[in-house]
Amino acid sequence: MCHKKYSIVIAEDEPLILENIIEKIEKCNERFTIVASASNGMDALKAIEKVKPDLLFTDVRMPIMDGIELIREVRRIYPDIYIVILSGFSEFSYAQQAMKLDVRDYLLKPLKLDQLVEVLSNIYEKLSQRINSVESEIIISTIYGNKAAKTIPSSLQEARFVLYLTCIGNLQKAAVPSTESLNYSEIWKRIDWDKILGKVWKPFQKWWVIDERVPNEKFLILAIGNETERNIIDCADMLKDTLLPITHPFNITLCTDYISIDYSHIWQTAQKLRSYMEQGLVPGSSSIVVPELINNRKLPSTYIDxxxxxxxxxxxxxxxxxxxxxxxxxxxxxxxxxxxxxxxxxxxxxxxxxxxxxxxxxxxxxxxxxxxxxxxxxxxxxxxxxx
Structure with a gap:
């Protein structure tokens, strides 16, 4: 799975200290990138408005606008930005004020590399958990046709997506016997998606498996990089062959399209795949359902002549x-x-x-x-x- 790089803005009025901070961040953690720096809170706020970073490192005592006022403004306008205070021993009272503004991390100057590594590692985990939660919520809302309650993060806006509507067995009505529902649940639990996708489709950025309205269907959604090129149908075949021993004695059907899509087309594509699955699933037979199959299939004009x-x-x-x-x-x-x-x-x-x-x-x-x-x-x- 590809790791996201998080962006940092640094506000520090002492050039040598600023240079030292930049050098140490670049040295200790490749998962962060510095996108802007400023020598006072006002310039830092302008930079934040322009680049909208994930993380802000700020000194507390600066000219024009100090760190406390900068934190207040950032909290008001961009509440999701993670903030780290840079302070000296004599400035601890400022740091205490910042803590009241929901700032939980601070580093003493001069920075020690081991402390910086620890703080950045912890922040990376917290930011990743936060964005994973937001992304999952948005993807689930989108696949169900609901408007996302939150701003779409750039990680989703910039990604390409591949959708596989996956069905164990045959088409089900909304209500199925509880014993059958339980059987499907046990089968889904046996599927190690990370392991399977690592073999079938690599590299990929993230994946989600989302329940459909019936217990034997789920959407598998892959977020892939723009540089990733794969034959989507070939990968569907590999997925089918890998899943078959797990879903036995039930057949497995995967419905997909030929091309990857951007975020704005997820709902439309999901609806198409639902329709293709209904039109194309053959009972008792494992197969890949694609638009060409639906469009070219010639069925008898009458059911019984x-x-x-x-x-x-x-x-x-x-x-x-x-x-x-x-x-x-x-x-x-x-x-x-x-x-x-x-x-x-x-x-x-x-x-x-x-x-x-x-x-x-x-x-x-x-x-x-x-x-x-x-x-x-x-x-x-x-x-x-x-x-």
Whole structure:
């Protein structure tokens, strides 16, 4: 995973001390970069307004605007900027004032390298945790179609994203039996995404796995650098092959697009992939669903042709259950051989049940209940024989 570099502005009025601070920061931690420096609080505030850093190092006693006033202004305008006070022993009372402004870190001058290393390491962890939390909240809100409550950080604005809608088994209704939901939950827990993605797609910056409305579907979202070039479909194939032993006996379907996208297209792409998954998932079969598959697939214009329908009616009329069963299995095997998608099969079976219902004088079943059972059966089946 790529490490983010955090930006620093330094406010220090003594040139030699400023030079020493810059030298030591550059020497001790490559995860920080100094983007501006100033010799007083006023100039530092202008620099902060321009570059919007992650971190501010500030002396407390400076001309024009001192460090305490600078901290007050930064807290008012940019409350998320992390602040470190630079102070001498004689300035400790100033540092105490800063502590009341929610500043928790300070360094005594002259700076000691080991103390600076420790402070920067702690700050790096805190900043990373904070931005990870913000990014996750924004990505989750976006994938659900909700407007992000927070400003979109540059780490998301500048990244490219690859989305994989991942489905274990077949399409589910919103409500599934609790035992099935539990099974899916256990399968998801067995997936070590860090390990798998390290093999399949490297390098990447970050990843998120986000729940969908049904327990057997999740979005896998990768943030990749602009310089990263991969064949998204090839990676989907590798993901599928890696996940299959984990999801057994259920099939695994991944739905994706051909190109990476920027942040502003995540919601639109997620909606497209949801639609592609519904149109393209083949029950009991592991596959990659892409736009080309949906656009080029030619499905029969009718679910059950008139010749087959008339044959079914005659079998019902003559009460030939053996041939009726054979005809039914022939249809299922034909649909399976042609890899028809689940929704098409559900509609075809509903038509099949409708033919039976209309043919019987006094049907002993509720057609709506049967159609619901058809959907439930297909949802949890692992092969055609289950039907």
């Amino acid at each position: 008139i010749v087959t329908e008339n044959g079914i009616k005659k079998l019902i009329e003559h009460k030939d259950l053996s041939m009726f069963h054979k005809q039914f299995m022939t249809l299922l095997q034909d649909w399976n051989r042609n890899s028809y998608p689940q929704l098409w099969i559900e509609n075809a079976l509903s038509q099949f049940v409708g033919i039976i219902y209309r043919q019987l004088i006094s049907p002993a079943f509720d057609i709506n209940e049967i159609e619901a059972k058809i959907s439930d059966t297909i949802a949890v089946s692992t092969n055609t024989n289950d039907l």
